[in-house]
Amino acid sequence: MTIAPAQPVRTRRTRSWPGGVWRRDRTSIAPRAIVLAAVGAGVVAALTLHITVVGMGYLLTGTAIALAVFATRTVRPTAAQAVAVVTALALLAVLSVRGAGWLATVCVALSWVVGSFAVVGGRTWTGLAAGSFALWFTPLRVIRWTRRGASRWSSAERVSLLRVFGVAAVSAVLLLVFGSLFASADAKFAELLEQATPSVEVSNSVGRLVLGMLVCGGTLGAAYLLRRTPRVDALAPGPGRPVARWEWAFPLALLNLLFLGFVAVQLRVLFGGDRHVLTTDDLTYAEYARQGFWQLLAVTGLTLLVIAVALRKAARREAIDRTLVRVLLGLLCVLTLVIVASAVARMSLYESHYGYTQLRLLVLVTEVWLGLVFVLLLIAGLRLSGRWLPCAVLGSAVCGVLLLAVVDPDAYIAQKNVERFEETGRIDVSYLRSLSVDAVPALDRLPEPERSCALYRLQHEVDEGAEWYEYNAARNRARDLLAAHPVGRCDRVAS
Structure with missing residues (x-):
């Protein structure tokens, strides 16, 4: 009896990309x-x-x-x-x-x-x-x-x-x-x-x-x-299967009522400012600002998730469906913008009392940018077309970062802290030490010993990047300023 030779086992080759997304390439050559x-x-x-x-x-x-x-x-x-x-x-x-x-x-x-x-x-x-x-x-x-x-x-x-x-x-x-x-x-x-x-x-x-x-x-x-x-x-998911009108409109209507009730009841808290902080027991400016910021993040995530699900599940063939989408999602964005404005006001109040830091300024800029994102969402909802929205959000982020670079955040923070010191006599030199060389021109205005204590660390940082290909305008400007006015001794850290 003869035994047939064993056939080779064929293994199915898996693809890392779904078919049609990125085809295999066996012919192209690199010029x-x-x-x-x-x-x-x-x-x-x-x-x-x-x-x-x-x-x-x-x-x-x-x-x-x-x-x-x-x-x-x-x-x-x-x-x-x-x-x-x-x-x-x-x-x-x-x-x-x-x-x-x-x-x-x-x-x-x-x-x-x-x-x-x-x-x-x-x-x-x-x-x-x-x-x-x-x-x-x-x-x-x-x-x-x-x-x-x-x-x-x-x-x-x-x-x-x-x-x-x-x-x-x-x-x-x-x-x-x-x-x-x-x-x-x-x-x-x-x-x-x-x-x-x-x-x-x-x-x-x-x-x-x-x-x-x-x-x-x-x-x-x-x-x-x-x-x-x-x-x-x-790779993007396809359009979702629409559900009955009441299945998506009823939850959105209840959510809008909840948002509306929150804004109406908390109106004094949202825009109370100094009066609300001063008249509320055991409430500090720090807690007031952080509470608004976390509200903003929670509401942002909730609203984006709700809008994404609603746009996939809501039918828009009939005029009444399109009207409901515009009204319900538009109202949700508007109410969210009210909370965004509240959070911005809270952070501004916090900064006016405790001074500016990198984190506080970055939080404030992020809040303003998120507000702009909600405006774009509102426009997309009114037009019932959001194909342009991802690129618009990316473009707004780029414009925001470039605008932040024009403002020169570290120099702005240092300037605001110097002005606060001139008005109140209070300054956190230990924090100002952590700023970059962008802050040197503003910190150079401080009197001694605050000036030397604030610039003590930066005098070593300006010596970095001496080669032509490591040129940095802020570092060169700081190097010239410190060369003209050397940093003295820092016997104590003022605060």
């Missing part, structure tokens, strides 16, 4: 120009980008990446892509002007989101979120894409590439040798050469090499996404 441009972006990052120093290196690296991704493509970018790229670079440019580390973190994170939108696109909430993480799914595709491209290079192209690197190396050696000899022969020429030659000091060479490789790989990934773009909007 040589893209690879060289990505290597150039990695070199720029390795030489100029210092992650812990807020400076111009971020803008230089971002510009190199943008040029490598878009300039090597024959198709011109769309108007939306051009605006997104310029906006992303504008956010990175903030790091060349302001020195606040927390503001720099916000700008870099938002620049990543806007840059991902420029490459991948996305018109839905799901599309914007998925597009922001699309780069993390490209390594295997980019490796195969680059490998196929390199295998297509002709031997003449490879030789010419080696010659380019060889000529560059020989030129650098000649300039270094003869430039050093001429500089040692004449002091005036050495001074002119030092002023004309950019200084690039490569410290932590291993870390710089790793950083350059990561930026090079990320640039290749962005270039690949621009040419083989996944349909991230296809």
